[in-house]
Ligand SMILES: Nc1ncnc2c1ncn2[C@@H]1O[C@H](COP(=O)(O)OP(=O)(O)OP(=O)(O)O)[C@@H](O)[C@H]1O
Ligand SMILES: O=P(O)(O)OC[C@H]1O[C@H](OP(=O)(O)OP(=O)(O)O)[C@H](O)[C@@H]1O
């Protein structure tokens with residue numbers, strides 16, 4: 267790592283985060299195909315594969331590309347162990363010759379070139395996110411793990427970005443999904459990629475340690491209901507924040523405040539007796555964390571118990587020089603309850619002359635998703651932070667991104683995959699991708715060209731064609747041209763490869779990228795599709811190859 271935390275290509279790149287990511291984490295057919303290539307002495311033919319997806323998820327018109335670092339870590343450490351070779355021998359047809367296993371033993375991916383769009387970039391359908399070039403048998407073995415590593419990562423990062431879009435820039439977003447995620451890898455991956463997508467923190471301690479994501483959390487209903495009465499508190503003393511003296515009985519101080527609130531001018535009549543087990547839990551938590559007091563206020567009754575109890579403890583803490591953090595609401599009408607809680611806090615601020623009390627932080631949770639966040643915005647609310655779990659990490663609204671890995675060239679021969687469904691026809695050739703920016707600062711169109719075409723130039727008009735629809739085309743005079751595919755693994759070609767940036771930089775890139783998109787691509791309802799095009803030369807070539815490969819039908 268250098269001083270910015272970047273991993274230099276000349277240094278050792280660590281293995282994948284998940285130790286389950288090994289050469290065997292692939293489909294059986296990749297090994298049988300590898301054997302058939304080997305048997306036909308075709309295994310060393312140089313193949314180019316594109317990894318891309320066909321449709322943006324969640325009914326949107328953009329996707330966040332994520333998972334690249336794990337792919338680079340995987341192939342930089344690729345080695346089939348002796349024990350794995352034995353397993354393969356036992357599990358491939360007995361007719362497989364020993365020479366094949368010697369070949370597998372020698373594979374290390376050092377001859378595989380990986381070009382990719384930087385992780386955290388906003389990307390679009392059909393555009394290769396990664397271009398993988400190497401011996402056909404080897405690249406074929408990489409298909410399944412690469413698709414696996416990109417699919418969920420990009421899906422959940424996009425989901426996070428969409429939640430951020432609805433919540434707004436100023437809100438704190440916390441990922442609380444570990445318990446509901448699809449297994450341990452789902453949980454840890456969700457924390458990593460939601461952070462990239464714009465979340466601020468996670469409750470997942472393992473993810474905090476692995477990736478340095480800020481750890482955040484409150485407490486649960488079980489903590490509140492585990493206390494019975496004020497008698498549960500044995501040590502009632504609390505040292506003042508400045509260390510000058512100790513309050514011998516913090517419980518009495520809290521009780522006095524509760525009484526004052528109850529009979530105050532502005533709050534009189536809102537509540538009578540609050541729940542004493544809840545009050546005990548809050549006091550206990552404040553004694554443990556006087557600097558970080560945040561209370562879950564909905565266990566019994568938010569306005570008649572949770573909020574007054576919280577305020578009494580916060581005011582007592584304030585007497586001793588501490589500043590409470592705020593509350594969490596986890597049920598009921600979150601718009602209404604957040605507004606009522608805010609009113610209560612403001613009354614306290616005014617009544618007792620405590621500047622800042624009205625701004626106490628309000629966190630909301632409970633089955634939140636894009637729709638509920640949108641509904642809260644429409645109704646008006648006072649929530650500062652959201653804790654989001656199930657809908658976010660399980661990608662409840664869409665289960666998979668549908669990433670594919672298609673052969674586009676072998677031994678310098680461009681290849682195409684045809685389909686009845688035009689959207690499924692692959693775009694042949696080893697390609698370069700450019701993002702063209704217009705007069706305003708936002709991107710206008712992505713254009714794919716053949717590898718050896720001259721790149722688009724600033725100020726020079728270029729024809730951008732829809733890859734399959736003849737009539738859809740436009741001239742563009744770019745004000746800025748960005749080549750998207752960068753070299754991450756040089757395949758021993760000696761080309762300069764990119765460093766793997768730290769997670770924070772990927773997150774920042776993602777946030778900046780989203781900010782520069784034209785807003786009609788981003789809106790939730792009927793967003794405008796972003797244009798993805800090919801050069802005139804590539805267009806002609808696609809259709810030439812298409813005609814060449816498609817058999818002519820015969821009508822009878
Ligand atoms: N103001 C609101 N507008 C729209 N949806 C809301 C609003 N407030 C909360 N919600 C959502 O409504 C749902 C309420 O869930 P549910 O009907 O299970 O009640 P609950 O509040 O969880 O009750 P309990 O926890 O007492 O069973 C949650 O998905 C929550 O995110
Ligand atoms: O609601 P999610 O978006 O999944 O966010 C995480 C949830 O997990 C916790 O409670 P849990 O759901 O385990 O219990 P509860 O529903 O009984 O509060 C927390 O209180 C949140 O409600």
Ligand SMILES: O=C(O)c1cccnc1
Nearest residue numbers: 442469482483484485653
């Ligand atoms: O810290 C929290 O409040 C939390 C963590 C995980 C799930 N639900 C809530």
Ligand SMILES: [Mg+2]
Nearest residue numbers: 596631632633
């Ligand atoms: Mg819940």
